[in-house]
Amino acid sequence: MTPPRRPLLPPFQAALLDLDGLVLDSEASYRHAWQAAAREAGATLPEAFCRGLFGQHADAVAAALREALGPSFDQDRFCRAAERHWRRHLAQHGLAPMPGLDRLLAACRRHAIPYALATNSDAPYARECLELAGLAGEFPVMVTRDQVRHGKPAPDLFLEAARRLGIPPALCLGLEDSAPGLEAARAAGTIVVLVQRRGALRRRLRPLAQFACASLNEVAAWLEASAAFR
Structure with a gap:
């Protein structure tokens, strides 16, 4: 009998997502x-x-x-x-969600994993973009640049998002696609996950992350595998 696949992610309780290039194909x-x-x-x-x-x-x-x-x-x-x-x-x-976003958020809801948006965009702009992409109301917890003292690459956005969820940063996935975001997620002490579809850029940014993949579909699969062992 084949043993169950070992989860790819360490224990986590929440997911913190960037907006541009991670949630939105902008x-x-x-x-x-x-x-x-x-x-x-x-x-x-x-x-x-x-x-x-x-x-x-x-x-x-x-x-x-x-x-x-x-x-x-x-x-x-x-x-x-x-x-x-x-x-x-x-x-x-138009403005489309990134591939796999619906699957990832559905998996979070199914397994009662809270999630939040942590973006360098200001609130009015972030809300407008989410609405244009058909995602209005999808992120009840949203931390924007105008709500913290320092933006990325400082850790403030991720720290505040984790605080609002009531989860220690070390138990949060920090999902990012850019160098400033990865640096912020690392500084906040999250489990840093790079999601970058461009192979060359993914390889260049890989040292800044603990895990790296090409799409949110992969993150959703990892989440599902990890949830089976929770």
Whole structure:
């Protein structure tokens, strides 16, 4: 008789999820908006540069853009143009949940594992994006950048999310897709799980995480396997 498969995850009691690139497939819309706004300003933003902005708070994004675009960078004009292009992109293409999100959240509910959102986005923006993706009300516990003192890569968002759930951070999965998020999850003392579909990026970020996979479907399978041994 084949012995039961050993759970892949250590004991945990909750899951803390990032928003952009983890819950929502939003990276393409941001990249399009930044690059289109840069073209209006007579500049070019390489794709690799845009990828480096993912997971950063708006203030950090603005600082990186200012450095890349030089002294002529007009932040207000750029932001207005980027938002216009972002909304136009969403009107054409929509905003979808990442593959496996529904399966993961269903597994959490089925096994009474509480979960929360911990995002570097501010609350109004996070709520709007969730609504656009058909996920309004899906995260009763949501901690946003404007609710804590420091954003990622500081641990504040994860610590506050764990506090609101009433679970020690060491017993929480910290699910992230970017370097700032992984650093925040590590600093908070969570069980750090990298979920990144791009193989090259996943390999580069792997040292920052305890576990790594390509999609939330894999996390859901791990959760199911671990729950069987709880």
